[in-house]
Amino acid sequence: MDVLQRANQLQAQGKDVLHCEVGQPETGAPPAVGAAAAAALTATDPPQVLGYTDSFGLLALREKIAAHYQRYYKLAEPVPASRIVVTTGSSGGFLLAFTACFDPGDVVAIASSGYPCYRNILSALGCELGTIPINDEFKLTARELQAEIDRRVASGEDVIKGLILSSPGNPTGAMLSADELKELCRLCDEQSIMFLSDEIYHGITYGKKEATALEFSDQAMIINSFSKYYSSKLLGVVGLFWCCVCGCHVML
Numbered sequence: 001m002d003v004l005q006r007a008n009q010l011q012a013q014g015k016d017v018l019h020c021e022v023g024q025p026e027t028g029a030p031p032a033v034g035a036a037a038a039a040a041l042t043a044t045d046p047p048q049v050l051g052y053t054d055s056f057g058l059l060a061l062r063e064k065i066a067a068h069y070q071r072y073y074k075l076a077e078p079v080p081a082s083r084i085v086v087t088t089g090s091s092g093g094f095l096l097a098f099t100a101c102f103d104p105g106d107v108v109a110i111a112s113s114g115y116p117c118y119r120n121i122l123s124a125l126g127c128e129l130g131t132i133p134i135n136d137e138f139k140l141t142a143r144e145l146q147a148e149i150d151r152r153v154a155s156g157e158d159v160i161k162g163l164i165l166s167s168p169g170n171p172t173g174a175m176l177s178a179d180e181l182k183e184l185c186r187l188c189d190e191q192s193i194m195f196l197s198d199e200i201y202h203g204i205t206y207g208k209k210e211a212t213a214l215e216f217s218d219q220a221m222i223i224n225s226f227s228k229y230y231s232s233k234l235l236g237v238v239g240l241f242w243c244c245v246c247g248c249h250v251m252l
Contacts, residue, residue, distance in 0.1 A: 038102035057086025203229030
């Protein structure tokens with residue numbers, strides 16, 4: 001973010017800047033989305049009511065998200081809208097997810113090369129970071145997670161309570177295959193590790209179709225947003241969502 005701040009300063013001075021510092025597409029909200037947002041803010045006939053929503057977010061939006069997941073990933077079972085929570089930005093989703101799943105002192109595993117804010121938020125919440133080295137393909141798979149589990153058992157260290165991982169990954173771009181994701185979900189379920197699957201970069205793939213943890217586990221928590229694949233900066237402000245699937249207080 002320091003690099004972004006400096007880049008913005010140079011751009012304000014008239015410098016020609018190519019922004020490569022943050023994971024944000026160059027395009028903004030589609031025209032139809034901008035028009036719909038403007039109408040929602042200004043329409044008088046019929047009047048548009050703006051204000052607080054249900055705590056989980058607008059039901060119509062959650063139903064559309066549920067339908068999108070079933071259609072895009074060809075899920076065998078529909079995703080109930082009751083399992084979806086809408087937040088203002090995926091970072092808000094991360095914060096809610098971490099506080100719901102972990103207590104201070106819990107060990108949460110992260111890849112040795114990953115989104116820096118995972119570390120920042122978890123550290124601020126008092127969690128212990130369990131950094132796991134990525135493999136030669138820049139991935140953290142069930143093999144690497146199992147090796148860390150075994151190492152901790154042998155050394156008497158605290159067990160891993162959670163794992164947060166993005167696929168496609170930030171900043172490496174590495175993407176788990178469907179089989180690799182399935183094995184990772186299986187291992188996390190067997191070890192009672194809460195798996196938070198960051199799927200924000202889904203859709204920005206080349207030559208391969210990404211898989212969702214929803215296909216392989218009813219315990220994993222999924223976090224996604226409109227701000228990457230949909231290149232929607234407007235929606236990035238007002239409508240990012242996070243999804244979670246867990247057996248108790250279930251949200252997608």
